[in-house]
């Protein structure tokens with residue numbers, strides 16, 4: 001047993017990722033896909049995930065920050081990349097030089113992008129991010145007429161090319177909610193006004209995962225899913241849509257020992273062995289993204305069987321009650337979450353126990369967890385993809 005064998009591992013199944021692209025494509029009526037790979041691909045590794053998605057026919061990529069966009073370029077990705085969250089004071093030069101498409105989410109951004117484009121001697125490709133009701137980032141209705149005039153001028157001056165317009169839904173996970181249609185209607189109106197003013201919008205888009213899966217009528221020119229690509233349902237109560245979880249979090253038993261009835265286990269002795277039993281130590285803790293508030297509230301799969309984690313989750317480790325008759329041994333694999341079709345716990349169980357959504361769990365895996373990739377293309381970013 002080498003130390004690498006005992007490491008905490010997030011196994012990323014690129015075949016599942018490709019399967020999920022197919023599910024989205026089918027449900028959204030075959031619309032082209034901009035895959036959202038922000039936050040390091042929702043914790044799955046932005047660059048390898050992006051390569052696999054592009055190989056599966058995804059057309060464009062979406063990220064939050066300029067740094068995330070440039071990381072994709074550094075990882076050898078040449079496909080269109082849109083970055084949508086930055087301040088007007090950001091350094092747009094490197095992104096423009098790298099051909100990153102920039103969202104214009106407010107009037108102050110345009111002059112900054114124009115100045116950066118001039119300094120680069122390049123044309124900045126931009127998409128207008130319009131606020132149609134989320135009331136978060138994006139151009140407001142009040143700002144729109146003034147900004148539209150500025151966009152027309154900047155394009156005429158050759159500083160920018162206004163390629164697209166997009167918005168983000170507030171309540172897409174409630175597919176019948178009237179605010180979805182209200183937002184879509186406002187987007188249509190603003191896109192029509194842009195076109196009437198002479199901007200040749202090539203792409204208008206709105207649909208996140210929930211809308212892509214349930215409202216093919218709102219696919220516009222392209223859908224923009226994130227979480228569904230990673231195999232997690234944006235509406236867990238509505239079912240899994242046939243999606244397959246892409247991340248599987250596992251570790252290996254580093255110690256197996258007897259505990260006699262009445263002995264307390266882990267800090268604070270929050271769990272006491274009700275009978276003589278055997279426990280196992282798993283080397284993942286809250287420093288790795290296993291939240292301490294999950295203490296005593298999750299199961300793991302060992303040898304195809306579910307066993308309860310008991311006592312406090314510590315910084316580096318937690319304890320599993322293997323049961324008195326267990327023949328589990330040091331080195332045995334312990335699955336914290338993965339695919340329930342293989343008898344593994346689903347990350348949704350963690351989200352329920354934590355009172356949050358699975359997005360927060362998968363983006364929160366960190367610390368000593370190493371990523372490994374299985375399936376997909378043999379070559380990812382110049383390295384072999386299958387390094388397990």
Ligand SMILES: *Cc1c(COP(=O)(O)O)cnc(C)c1O
Nearest residue numbers: 036168208209210224225226227
């Ligand atoms: C995160 C994000 C998405 C993807 O949302 P999912 O719910 O993960 O599909 C799409 N568009 C924007 C603007 C986002 O910030």
